[in-house]
Amino acid sequence: MSTVYTRFDSPLGELLLVGDEASGGLLSVSVPEQRGGAVVLAGWREAPELFEEAREQLSAYFAGRLTRFALPYAPGAGTEFQRRVWGALEEIPYGGTVSYGWVAGRVGVAGAGVRAVGTAIGRNPLLVVRPCHRVIGADGSLRGYAGGPERKERLLTFEGAWADGRAAGDAAGRETGRNTAGRG
Structure with a gap:
């Protein structure tokens, strides 16, 4: 699995979006100082172009134009x-x-x-x-x-x-x- 990430400025602070490059799915969306939140690790690649849809939906949500997200999640997370x-x-x-x-x-x-x-x-x-x-x-x-x-x-x-x-x-x-x- 190749892990990619980008950052997104939001009213909550800078969000860290992490994804699986192969599946195109989101692995994590974290806020600054989040308990148990993701941190960028060695080997991860910054790839903002792979998060265009997530960024658009987050922008729409924070602008009050989106009430439900429709984003792909990376498979296999959680029990x-x-x-x-x-x-x-x-x-x-x-x-x-x-x-x-x-x-x-x-x-x-x-x-x-x-x-x-x-x-x-x-x-x-x-x-x-x-x-x-x-x-x-x-x-x-x-x-x-x-x-x-x-x-x-x-x-x-x-x-x-x-x-x-x-x-x-x-x-x-x-x-x-x-x-x-x-x-x-």
């Missing part, structure tokens, strides 16, 4: 369970929020599986593109985001899912008013 969890993230609509419990129910591990779901979400290598920022605590609080809580709040505010320190939609700050993906 089977992580891929199921990451797939559930892509069902959460723009401007919506869901709880970790909703995601756990969606992948068939409700209850005790919430912690495992949180761990899988924390290992999502495609920040912004695969919308893990749309998952909040059952009490409506911002919980865990590899890019940091400020960036999570910024993304949710940008999408209209967060206002005045709580999930948009009800005074208690829970997800009820904006959770168009369903409750769990």
Whole structure:
């Protein structure tokens, strides 16, 4: 596998986009100082021309013209369970929020599986593109985001899912008013 990368200036800071040259798929989208984020390694090649579609879609997203990404992902990332969890993230609509419990129910591990779901979400290598920022605590609080809580709040505010320190939609700050993906 030949790993390629480029950088993209965004409202969150400079994003590092990493891909697999052979498949043309994304491996990672990281923000500066991201917990567990990608760093450029020896042997990687800078190839901005291979990320034109990703750059266009990110530009459209940050301009408010794109609500769902349609980018190819490199094959083989994550465990089977992580891929199921990451797939559930892509069902959460723009401007919506869901709880970790909703995601756990969606992948068939409700209850005790919430912690495992949180761990899988924390290992999502495609920040912004695969919308893990749309998952909040059952009490409506911002919980865990590899890019940091400020960036999570910024993304949710940008999408209209967060206002005045709580999930948009009800005074208690829970997800009820904006959770168009369903409750769990």
